[in-house]
Amino acid sequence: MLDIKITKTTTPKEKPAKGAALGFGRIFTDHMFIMNYTEGKGWHDARIEPYHNLELSPASMVFHYGQEMFEGLKAYRNGDAAYLFRPDMNAKRANASNERLCIPEIPEEYFVEAVKELVKVDKDWIPTDEGTSLYIRPFVIATDDFLGVAPSKTYMFIVILSPSGAYYASGLAPVGIWIEDEYVRAVKGGMGFAKTGGNYAASLIAQVKAHDGGYSQVLWLDGVERKYIEEVGAMNIFFKINGKIVTPMLNGSILPGITRNSVIQVCKSWGYEVEERKISVDELVAAAKNGSLEEVFGTGTAAVISPVGKLRYVDDVMEIGGGKIGELTQKLYDTITGIQWGKTEDPFGWRVEL
Ligand SMILES: *Cc1c(COP(=O)(O)O)cnc(C)c1O
Numbered sequence: 001m002l003d004i005k006i007t008k009t010t011t012p013k014e015k016p017a018k019g020a021a022l023g024f025g026r027i028f029t030d031h032m033f034i035m036n037y038t039e040g041k042g043w044h045d046a047r048i049e050p051y052h053n054l055e056l057s058p059a060s061m062v063f064h065y066g067q068e069m070f071e072g073l074k075a076y077r078n079g080d081a082a083y084l085f086r087p088d089m090n091a092k093r094a095n096a097s098n099e100r101l102c103i104p105e106i107p108e109e110y111f112v113e114a115v116k117e118l119v120k121v122d123k124d125w126i127p128t129d130e131g132t133s134l135y136i137r138p139f140v141i142a143t144d145d146f147l148g149v150a151p152s153k154t155y156m157f158i159v160i161l162s163p164s165g166a167y168y169a170s171g172l173a174p175v176g177i178w179i180e181d182e183y184v185r186a187v188k189g190g191m192g193f194a195k196t197g198g199n200y201a202a203s204l205i206a207q208v209k210a211h212d213g214g215y216s217q218v219l220w221l222d223g224v225e226r227k228y229i230e231e232v233g234a235m236n237i238f239f240k241i242n243g244k245i246v247t248p249m250l251n252g253s254i255l256p257g258i259t260r261n262s263v264i265q266v267c268k269s270w271g272y273e274v275e276e277r278k279i280s281v282d283e284l285v286a287a288a289k290n291g292s293l294e295e296v297f298g299t300g301t302a303a304v305i306s307p308v309g310k311l312r313y314v315d316d317v318m319e320i321g322g323g324k325i326g327e328l329t330q331k332l333y334d335t336i337t338g339i340q341w342g343k344t345e346d347p348f349g350w351r352v353e354l
Contacts, residue, residue, distance in 0.1 A: 002046050002113045004033075006121065009050035015125060015163075022132060022165035024302070029122040029134075033114045033159035037104055043157065046114065048121055051160070059145040061152045066198045067142035069097035072301050073258075074164075075119045075134040075354070077126040078342040082119065084136075084352040085340045087112050089258045094138065096256075097194035102151035103140050111138065118159050120354055131166025133340075135302075167303045172325050172333055174309025175298075177232065178210035179219045179281060181314055185230065185253075187223035192230075192253030199255075203233055215312060217298070221281060223253060229279045235298030235306060236260035239284065240328055242292045249276040259299040263332055265348060272328075281313055288318035295326030304340075305333040 009030045016022055028051055035046040062068050071090045076083045091111035098105055115136055119126070126134040138159045142152030183206040186192025186199060206218045219237060222228040229248050231237055236257040239246045245267050250256050267274050287293035288311065296308035307330075309323040320326075338344035339351055 002035075002110045002117075004114070004117050005045075005047040006117075007047065007049050008121070011050075016127065019129060022127060022163050024164045024167075025135065025162050027163050029125040029161040029163070031118060031121050031161075033118040033157075035110070035114065035157045037155040037157070039153040043104070043106065043110065046110070048118055054156075056143060057145040059147060061142040061144050061146055064147060065142075065149060066196070066201070067101055067103065067152055068140060069094060069101055069103060069194060069196045070137060070139035071097075071195060073115070073136045073138075074301060074340070075126050075136060075161075076341045077128050077133075081342055082123055082126055082354040083340065083342050084115065084119070084354065086258055086262070086350045087115055087352055089261070090115075090138070093195065093256065093258070094140075097191075097196055098140065100191050100194045101196060103142070103155060106140070106157060114138070114157070114159055116352075116354060118161065122161055123354065125161060125163055127163045127165075129166070131168070131337075133164060135162045135164045137162065167306075172305070172307055172330065174307040174320075174323055174325060175217060176215045176310035176312070177217050177219045177296075177298075177308050178206075178213055178215035179229075179311060179313040180206045180210070180221065181226060182206070183209075184223035184226065185220040188252045190223070190253060192223075193250070193255060195255060207233060213312070215310075217306075219311070222251075227280050227282070229281060229284060230254050231257075232298045232300075234302065235300035237308075238263060238295075238297050238299060239279065239287070239293060240295035240326065241287050243273075243294070245272050245274045245328075246279055247274070247276055248279055251278075257299055257301075259301060259304060259336070262336060262348075262350065263299050263305070266332060266335055267328075269347070284311070285313060285316055285318065288316075288320065293318075293320060295329050296320045297326070297329045297332070304336055305329055 091108040
């Protein structure tokens with residue numbers, strides 16, 4: 001059990017009105033969770049405090065060498081009930097990231113308890129409009145005042161909350177994806193499997209390029225041969241080819257998405273054959289051209305399921321499924337969001353009530 005000291009704000013902020021456009025990641029709730037780590041002492045001083053700015057030395061290691069990790073999950077509201085979706089998976093993945101980044105392990109039960117307790121304190125901030133949720137951002141930063149290159153001896157684990165709008169304001173809408181042939185995001189042996197800022201810093205330039213080209217997301221190829229499909233900026237990618245579900249195998253440079261894992265389990269339970277394997281961009285282009293590429297969708301906590309209507313690779317622009325949402329894509333979206341919002345049965349035991 002984590003002993004959390006709770007100090008509530010005496011000046012609560014005004015919550016967004018019902019029906020207000022929330023967008024993503026700009027509004028923050030009244031409270032935050034903080035816990036410190038000191039070498040020799042371990043994690044200590046777990047507390048929930050009024051949301052506030054941090055005061056850090058400009059020499060704090062996180063500013064210089066990027067030793068940090070983050071997570072992302074959501075709380076969903078249904079009447080008086082509030083749910084999390086597989087938070088134990090976020091706790092496990094946080095520690096996989098921590099290990100790669102030489103950040104001390106956070107006991108899984110501490111991670112889950114911190115998230116649960118903070119969401120309970122700010123439960124009234126979980127928005128109730130259709131499709132809205134409370135985005136939860138746990139993260140760790142290295143806080144030693146030191147310009148030498150070494151793992152820090154002190155850290156902060158922080159959780160903040162942000163009410164967020166429906167990802168698709170007017171129903172699921174297919175997006176266009178830019179297959180990046182110049183820049184790469186990660187390589188095997190690097191930290192592609194970890195959720196850490198550095199991977200995002202490396203990806204911005206291609207995102208800008210894709211946006212300039214009129215595409216909303218980047219699809220990365222492997223960092224060595226630039227031949228095999230990896231993942232989208234903040235989503236994993238799935239293809240339906242000749243009735244089979246195909247997704248790149250986890251190879252060390254791809255982020256192991258919790259939505260990805262859930263989609264695989266749901267598809268298998270429906271009797272689909274799911275292949276986790278290498279997929280070359282040439283195979284994909286050929287499948288798109290001969291009509292066997294039936295559906296393409298991304299998976300991630302933010303959008304849950306994101307239909308892909310168009311793929312661009314060098315000189316080829318491929319339209320998928322006539323630019324419409326595939327049947328399986330829609331069914332997966334309905335099924336997984338139904339579980340998350342507590343509207344349907346939960347055959348996998350994924351929902352955690354607060
Ligand atoms: C977080 C993330 C995903 C999606 O993971 P989920 O657990 O499904 O939200 C995919 N790719 C990258 C690079 C990510 O950071």
